[in-house]
Every structure is written in structure tokens, then in C-alpha cells.
Amino acid sequence: MEYSFLDLVKKVDVVPYYYDKKQHDQFKSSVYTFVSHDGSFTLGYMLPMVAKEFERHEDIVRVDNTKRQVYINSCLDSFELRSKKLNQLAKTWYDEGRFEHLKGWRNELYTIYSPEKRPYMQLERAFCPLLGVVMYGCHINGYVVMPDTGKIKMWVPRRSASKPSYPGMLDCTVAGGMGDRYGCLETVMKESYEEAGLTSSYMLKHVKSVGLISYLYQYERGTFTSENGFVQPEVEYIYDLEMDSATIPRPVDHEAEDFKLMGIEEVVRRLKNGEFKHNCAGVIVDFFMRHGIVTPEDEPDYIEIQNRLHRRLPFPTR
Amino acid sequence: MEYSFLDLVKKVDVVPYYYDKKQHDQFKSSVYTFVSHDGSFTLGYMLPMVAKEFERHEDIVRVDNTKRQVYINSCLDSFELRSKKLNQLAKTWYDEGRFEHLKGWRNELYTIYSPEKRPYMQLERAFCPLLGVVMYGCHINGYVVMPDTGKIKMWVPRRSASKPSYPGMLDCTVAGGMGDRYGCLETVMKESYEEAGLTSSYMLKHVKSVGLISYLYQYERGTFTSENGFVQPEVEYIYDLEMDSATIPRPVDHEAEDFKLMGIEEVVRRLKNGEFKHNCAGVIVDFFMRHGIVTPEDEPDYIEIQNRLHRRLPFPTR
Incomplete structure (x- = not known):
């Protein structure tokens, strides 16, 4: 071909545009949305299997299975706290061999931004695709x-x-x-x-x-x-x-x-x-x-x- | 400044993105959507004052004030019919001095396209901004x-x-x-x-x-x-x-x-x-x-x- x-x-x-309403709705209902600690903006699209794994870590995130949203815990209200807690969890999953993706662990941090274009947190590179962040x-x-x-x-x-x-x-x-x-x-x-x-x-x-x-x-x-x-x-x-x-x-x-x-x-x-x-x-x-x-x-x-x-x-x- | x-x-x-939900919804509720004769795709965003004027021409369009949509009449099922009827109406409005915009009448046709990227109709250039078409x-x-x-x-x-x-x-x-x-x-x-x-x-x-x-x-x-x-x-x-x-x-x-x-x-x-x-x-x-x-x-x-x-x-x- x-x-x-x-x-x-x-x-x-690849992801459908919202103009293509049917495909877009189908996509949105198949993923979870990853949301900031204060609920004010979205960070990425996450697979259900990642959201499910997150459920056991309420100190870090709150999973809403009805709305299909994963919120960063509201107490993680600083750049340092968010980066630290999320990377710790990723490291645990890596040690446990939990996701194929994490096997490519790089020890390299990528920055995630807020709507004001300021650094919101930094995450291990191999962890980012699991969260669906930019x-x-x-x-x-x-x-x-x-x-x-x-x-x-x-x-x-x-x-x-x-x-x-x-x-x-x-x-x-x-x-x-x-x-x-x-x-x-x-x-x-x-x-x-x-x-x-x-x-x-x-x-x-x-x-x-x-x-x-x-x-x-x-x-x-x-x-x-x-x-x-x-x-x-x-x-x-x-x-x-x-x-x-x-x-x-x-x-x-x-x-x-x-x-x-x-x-x-x-x-x-x-x-x-x-x-x-x-x-x-x-x-x-x-x-x-x-x-x-x-x-x-x-x-x-x-x-x-x-x-x-x-x-x-x-x-x-x- | x-x-x-x-x-x-x-x-x-200028027009808000759908991500900026509040502003986008506000915009959408302030305009009418111009829809194809078979209802399968949208052609443009129209001001209420244009939709209102269209109400008197049911042979050409059907205005739905609840949904805020203006449909091209389903009987206008060919490129030629749509182009002819809509341009005739524009000419009438031009002759009646109905919109400032039409005073810039150019005798120049612009092509509007279907989702298959084929010509759907051709309209007088000065008429296009009133319909909000591309x-x-x-x-x-x-x-x-x-x-x-x-x-x-x-x-x-x-x-x-x-x-x-x-x-x-x-x-x-x-x-x-x-x-x-x-x-x-x-x-x-x-x-x-x-x-x-x-x-x-x-x-x-x-x-x-x-x-x-x-x-x-x-x-x-x-x-x-x-x-x-x-x-x-x-x-x-x-x-x-x-x-x-x-x-x-x-x-x-x-x-x-x-x-x-x-x-x-x-x-x-x-x-x-x-x-x-x-x-x-x-x-x-x-x-x-x-x-x-x-x-x-x-x-x-x-x-x-x-x-x-x-x-x-x-x-x-x-």
C-alpha cells in the first residue's frame, strides 16, 4: 500500500477532533482525563489501566470512575511536592515491573506546564506517556x-x-x-x-x-x-x-x-x-x-x- | 499600547476555542450555525440579524430558532440550484440596500466546499461574510x-x-x-x-x-x-x-x-x-x-x- x-x-x-463528534466522544469515553490538584485544568489523557493502578494511591491522586477523571491530590499544592510524590510512585511501579513502558526508565525529567506557561511539575520521561502529558x-x-x-x-x-x-x-x-x-x-x-x-x-x-x-x-x-x-x-x-x-x-x-x-x-x-x-x-x-x-x-x-x-x-x- | x-x-x-468552554459556549449561543441542505455538515457561523432576514425565505432556507440553525432547503440538492437561489436572494438584498456588507458587491464568485473537498456552491464574494463561510x-x-x-x-x-x-x-x-x-x-x-x-x-x-x-x-x-x-x-x-x-x-x-x-x-x-x-x-x-x-x-x-x-x-x- x-x-x-x-x-x-x-x-x-491520531486522536479524533471534537468536530468529528461521534469519534471524539468515543475516544473521550475510552480514556481518563488527568486533572490538576485544584481541578482547574487538564494535564493529559490516561488509559483506564493506569487509572486503575492509581486507585490504590489516594495520597497522590483521587480517581473518579464516574467522571473518568484522575485528580492530583489537592494537598500536593507545590511543584516540589507533586514532582516528588509522582516520581516516587513511578519508581515503585518500575521496581515492581508494573508497566512495560517504565522499563525504559531514563533518569531524565520532563517538565509539565500550567496554563500560565509555568513549570507545574517534573516527571521521569518514561512515566510521561502513561499519564498522557505533553x-x-x-x-x-x-x-x-x-x-x-x-x-x-x-x-x-x-x-x-x-x-x-x-x-x-x-x-x-x-x-x-x-x-x-x-x-x-x-x-x-x-x-x-x-x-x-x-x-x-x-x-x-x-x-x-x-x-x-x-x-x-x-x-x-x-x-x-x-x-x-x-x-x-x-x-x-x-x-x-x-x-x-x-x-x-x-x-x-x-x-x-x-x-x-x-x-x-x-x-x-x-x-x-x-x-x-x-x-x-x-x-x-x-x-x-x-x-x-x-x-x-x-x-x-x-x-x-x-x-x-x-x-x-x-x-x-x- | x-x-x-x-x-x-x-x-x-478571534473566536474562542472549545477548550475555553465558557467563552466558546457563549460564542456558540450568540450565533446561528449555517447547515447544508441534507443536515450532514456545517458551513459557517451567521449573525442572528442575518438568520432573521432569512426567515422570510422558506423556499431557500429553514430557520430553527431553538437550535439556532439555518438549514439550506433540502430541495436545493445540487450545486447549481444552491448557487442560483442564494445568489438571487443576495442580489435582492443588495437591491433593497439591506446589509452594509452587500454594498461592496463584487460580481466575483467564491467557492464553498463539502467535506469531500468538492465544490458545494459558489456565492458572491460580498455575501460570504454575512453567512460566515470559509x-x-x-x-x-x-x-x-x-x-x-x-x-x-x-x-x-x-x-x-x-x-x-x-x-x-x-x-x-x-x-x-x-x-x-x-x-x-x-x-x-x-x-x-x-x-x-x-x-x-x-x-x-x-x-x-x-x-x-x-x-x-x-x-x-x-x-x-x-x-x-x-x-x-x-x-x-x-x-x-x-x-x-x-x-x-x-x-x-x-x-x-x-x-x-x-x-x-x-x-x-x-x-x-x-x-x-x-x-x-x-x-x-x-x-x-x-x-x-x-x-x-x-x-x-x-x-x-x-x-x-x-x-x-x-x-x-x-
């Missing part, structure tokens, strides 16, 4: 404008076959999650060196902030009874990196197996063949649209694609 | 990369003082609505010549499709009892035009009074001073973000701005 660009975008922005990352499109033809080629790595997630799939030139200690540009620098051997001085000179994509992902669409149905709202900051043809990315941490400089036709073919990791496909379609490679003239779903790649999430963000 | 970039975006994307346009950012500094300057026109809408305000280099006879690129060519004297051959060589902005505009926020509260969902296709410094845009049809090549600092100052037409401000903020001029490092509302400039509209689009 050959995927259209919209098919690829729908694999990233996560952040950066993606970099490394490309070369060929001196002879003026055409664009993109540097595309293949993910290591030993990576726990999406092994062997094609990826963006560089991509990485944003931990608590790093801003966007710092994440870009750090990951560009680790994943592609590109130095900070090279990056500072050539990298350009160009926007973001945001979407409501569900790992396995419509799955609510297994961990694989976790919901993940994400914001990925996008950077373009126009590279000279003499600079060759090379893996340092070996998260990537190899890099290949691909012409647009090859990238399109491999995209439509489903060879790219889901959100990287979204990043590349966005790249194509910003660079006039995909235009309103030849893409019938141009508007829907643009909108779904910039979804306003139903939760507070940075 | 100095506007932030988010303030400017909120002046374009309208389309193209905006072009003309800019020069200064050979000496490498910095970007933008070509900014001032709207003629005699234009009926937004007289004297600053504008994008070129902008125009998309009538039924023209696709995006055709509109770009046509308007670029009329507004800036740029030839088709120059445009074809230099113009680049780079995305779109979409939003739910209301001319006077929160106004529902006068025509000035009309709701306008819009999609504006965006094009970048990198120009050499020898090419000077000059008005042909004199919709623009003059063009000035402005440095980014001046554009920012005039934006924050509220001198740009509302949707042009959105187009320029989007330009700044795509060109690394506004970045996540220095813009606290980066995510919200990106999302609101790419709003998924609650109506079918092209």
Missing part, C-alpha cells in the same frame, strides 16, 4: 542544495536496529527529546553532536529555527485496553540546517546506524512506503511544504495536513 | 536579503486611503482573495501584477509556496447585534518571494499607495504599534517564525502563536 501525505499525518495526529522535542532537517542542479537532498539516518522504539526505521537527520535542563537550542546542539557528530560552532552558524509541529498521537489507534494504546500529545520544534556538501554527518552515540544523502524522489518514495518513524514523516511533510516541494496545486489535502501538523493541544504547553 | 505577537494573532484568530486568499512576502549585511528587508505597501476596508493600513507585499476562476498560483500571478507590477515570468522564477495560515476571525470581537460582528473563517496560502535589490514593486491598480523596503526592526515596531491590517500581521509573524527571526528562545508564546495561525476550522475546506 502506498500512503498519501495525509495518511502519514493521520498516523501522527512532551517536547526538537527535530532538525539537514539538507544540501546540490551545487550542480540547485536541487535539495536530505540527510536521512536509519535508526539502530537495537533501539527499543521504532528500530530500523528512517529518521530525521537529528531528533531528540527536551529534558528539564535544556532549552530548544541547547537540545539541538547536544543531539546534533551525539547523533551526527556536528559541532556546536557548525550548528550555531548554520541552523535556523523554522517553526514546530504539534499533534495528538496514540501509539496504537483505538487501543484502550493495553499499554500500546497510550496517548501522547507532542510539540516538536523544527530546525532547518542547510549544509555544505563537504560536511558529512557521522553517528557518535550510534543511535543512528548510517546516514544517506537522499534526493527528494527517494525520500517521497520511502515516506509513502511507510519507512519513516511516524513523527519524522510529519516533520518531513512540513519541510516539503515550507520549501515549495509540496504545493496547494498538487496536494489535495494541503489545508488539512497543515492544520493537523499544528494542532492546538487540549492541555497547557510551554 | 504595544501589542505582543500573541496579541496580534488573537486579533486574527474564504480563501493568497499572501506574498516580498523580501530582499541585503547583499552587504545578509539581513532581510521586507517590501511593505500602505493600503490606499480610499479602500473601503482597512484604509491606510500597512499590508503584505501582495495579497488577494481567491475567486472561483483562479487557483492559488494564478491568484498569486494576477495580484502580483495588479498590486506590485511584478510580471508572471519574474514570479514564476522567484515565488515559493511555503504554507498557509488559517483562523476564525470576527471583525468586532464579541459583537453579535450589528453587522460588524460578522464571523469569517479564512485560509490564506502563503508565498515567499526573495527579490533582487534591483526589482522595485510599483502599484498598477493603485490599491497600494506606496511600497517601502523596511528593515525587520521597523516592521516589528509598526506591527507592535498596530499599523498592519490584522491578517497581514499574522502572515508576517509566520514569516518571522519560518525565517528564524522569532524563535522559541525569545518568544514566550511561540507554541500558542503557531497553533492559532494554523487553526483547523470547524467547516469543510478545499
Whole structure:
């Protein structure tokens, strides 16, 4: 089967919109909503199996099975308390081997934000998808404008076959999650060196902030009874990196197996063949649209694609 | 007062989101929804004063004051019938001097689409805002990369003082609505010549499709009892035009009074001073973000701005 660009975008922005009332209601009635300690805002969508596990921890959360809501306990009224108590619980679950997801424990904290865009708590990275809270990352499109033809080629790595997630799939030139200690540009620098051997001085000179994509992902669409149905709202900051043809990315941490400089036709073919990791496909379609490679003239779903790649999430963000 | 970039975006994307439940409900209960002949999809948000006027035309629409919905009559079951009957009524209202808006009658048809992205009907341009249906346009950012500094300057026109809408305000280099006879690129060519004297051959060589902005505009926020509260969902296709410094845009049809090549600092100052037409401000903020001029490092509302400039509209689009 050959995927259209919209098919690829729908694999990233999976959760139904409220306009599609029937599907949206069905989705909402299949998950629990994760709510702030004062009940004033929502933090994420959680699977019933996680809510059920939470039921035994009333000092941390209150589970309302009628309203299908999980409230952070109102006594956890500070950033420090919330972060401490929730991470302790995650650690217990990890020690008990309770969720597959927690086996990927990273010792890396991700920040969750309030509607005022202030840090509300910090949680272990591997815990976040279980709660369905917003996560952040950066993606970099490394490309070369060929001196002879003026055409664009993109540097595309293949993910290591030993990576726990999406092994062997094609990826963006560089991509990485944003931990608590790093801003966007710092994440870009750090990951560009680790994943592609590109130095900070090279990056500072050539990298350009160009926007973001945001979407409501569900790992396995419509799955609510297994961990694989976790919901993940994400914001990925996008950077373009126009590279000279003499600079060759090379893996340092070996998260990537190899890099290949691909012409647009090859990238399109491999995209439509489903060879790219889901959100990287979204990043590349966005790249194509910003660079006039995909235009309103030849893409019938141009508007829907643009909108779904910039979804306003139903939760507070940075 | 100095506007932030988010303030400017909120002046374009005005209608509350459904997440802001209270404001959204208030908005919804202040307008009528315009519904397709078979009741299967919504077409726009209409002011009560327009719905009231429709009540006297049961052969064309059915008004449900309880549900606050205006249905196209079910017997208007073809593109031709709907277009003909609705435009006839608009013409009658125009002849009777019934709405201020219709005084701007253009003899220009705009296409309204079904959920399958097929033409559903075509309506007189000046009639569309009264019905609150989606309208389309193209905006072009003309800019020069200064050979000496490498910095970007933008070509900014001032709207003629005699234009009926937004007289004297600053504008994008070129902008125009998309009538039924023209696709995006055709509109770009046509308007670029009329507004800036740029030839088709120059445009074809230099113009680049780079995305779109979409939003739910209301001319006077929160106004529902006068025509000035009309709701306008819009999609504006965006094009970048990198120009050499020898090419000077000059008005042909004199919709623009003059063009000035402005440095980014001046554009920012005039934006924050509220001198740009509302949707042009959105187009320029989007330009700044795509060109690394506004970045996540220095813009606290980066995510919200990106999302609101790419709003998924609650109506079918092209």
C-alpha cells in the first residue's frame, strides 16, 4: 500500500477532533482525563489501566470512575511536592515491573506546564506517556542544495536496529527529546553532536529555527485496553540546517546506524512506503511544504495536513 | 499600547476555542450555525440579524430558532440550484440596500466546499461574510536579503486611503482573495501584477509556496447585534518571494499607495504599534517564525502563536 501525505499525518495526529463528534466522544469515553490538584485544568489523557493502578494511591491522586477523571491530590499544592510524590510512585511501579513502558526508565525529567506557561511539575520521561502529558522535542532537517542542479537532498539516518522504539526505521537527520535542563537550542546542539557528530560552532552558524509541529498521537489507534494504546500529545520544534556538501554527518552515540544523502524522489518514495518513524514523516511533510516541494496545486489535502501538523493541544504547553 | 505577537494573532484568530468552554459556549449561543441542505455538515457561523432576514425565505432556507440553525432547503440538492437561489436572494438584498456588507458587491464568485473537498456552491464574494463561510486568499512576502549585511528587508505597501476596508493600513507585499476562476498560483500571478507590477515570468522564477495560515476571525470581537460582528473563517496560502535589490514593486491598480523596503526592526515596531491590517500581521509573524527571526528562545508564546495561525476550522475546506 502506498500512503498519501495525509495518511502519514493521520498516523501522527491520531486522536479524533471534537468536530468529528461521534469519534471524539468515543475516544473521550475510552480514556481518563488527568486533572490538576485544584481541578482547574487538564494535564493529559490516561488509559483506564493506569487509572486503575492509581486507585490504590489516594495520597497522590483521587480517581473518579464516574467522571473518568484522575485528580492530583489537592494537598500536593507545590511543584516540589507533586514532582516528588509522582516520581516516587513511578519508581515503585518500575521496581515492581508494573508497566512495560517504565522499563525504559531514563533518569531524565520532563517538565509539565500550567496554563500560565509555568513549570507545574517534573516527571521521569518514561512515566510521561502513561499519564498522557505533553512532551517536547526538537527535530532538525539537514539538507544540501546540490551545487550542480540547485536541487535539495536530505540527510536521512536509519535508526539502530537495537533501539527499543521504532528500530530500523528512517529518521530525521537529528531528533531528540527536551529534558528539564535544556532549552530548544541547547537540545539541538547536544543531539546534533551525539547523533551526527556536528559541532556546536557548525550548528550555531548554520541552523535556523523554522517553526514546530504539534499533534495528538496514540501509539496504537483505538487501543484502550493495553499499554500500546497510550496517548501522547507532542510539540516538536523544527530546525532547518542547510549544509555544505563537504560536511558529512557521522553517528557518535550510534543511535543512528548510517546516514544517506537522499534526493527528494527517494525520500517521497520511502515516506509513502511507510519507512519513516511516524513523527519524522510529519516533520518531513512540513519541510516539503515550507520549501515549495509540496504545493496547494498538487496536494489535495494541503489545508488539512497543515492544520493537523499544528494542532492546538487540549492541555497547557510551554 | 504595544501589542505582543500573541496579541496580534488573537486579533486574527478571534473566536474562542472549545477548550475555553465558557467563552466558546457563549460564542456558540450568540450565533446561528449555517447547515447544508441534507443536515450532514456545517458551513459557517451567521449573525442572528442575518438568520432573521432569512426567515422570510422558506423556499431557500429553514430557520430553527431553538437550535439556532439555518438549514439550506433540502430541495436545493445540487450545486447549481444552491448557487442560483442564494445568489438571487443576495442580489435582492443588495437591491433593497439591506446589509452594509452587500454594498461592496463584487460580481466575483467564491467557492464553498463539502467535506469531500468538492465544490458545494459558489456565492458572491460580498455575501460570504454575512453567512460566515470559509474564504480563501493568497499572501506574498516580498523580501530582499541585503547583499552587504545578509539581513532581510521586507517590501511593505500602505493600503490606499480610499479602500473601503482597512484604509491606510500597512499590508503584505501582495495579497488577494481567491475567486472561483483562479487557483492559488494564478491568484498569486494576477495580484502580483495588479498590486506590485511584478510580471508572471519574474514570479514564476522567484515565488515559493511555503504554507498557509488559517483562523476564525470576527471583525468586532464579541459583537453579535450589528453587522460588524460578522464571523469569517479564512485560509490564506502563503508565498515567499526573495527579490533582487534591483526589482522595485510599483502599484498598477493603485490599491497600494506606496511600497517601502523596511528593515525587520521597523516592521516589528509598526506591527507592535498596530499599523498592519490584522491578517497581514499574522502572515508576517509566520514569516518571522519560518525565517528564524522569532524563535522559541525569545518568544514566550511561540507554541500558542503557531497553533492559532494554523487553526483547523470547524467547516469543510478545499
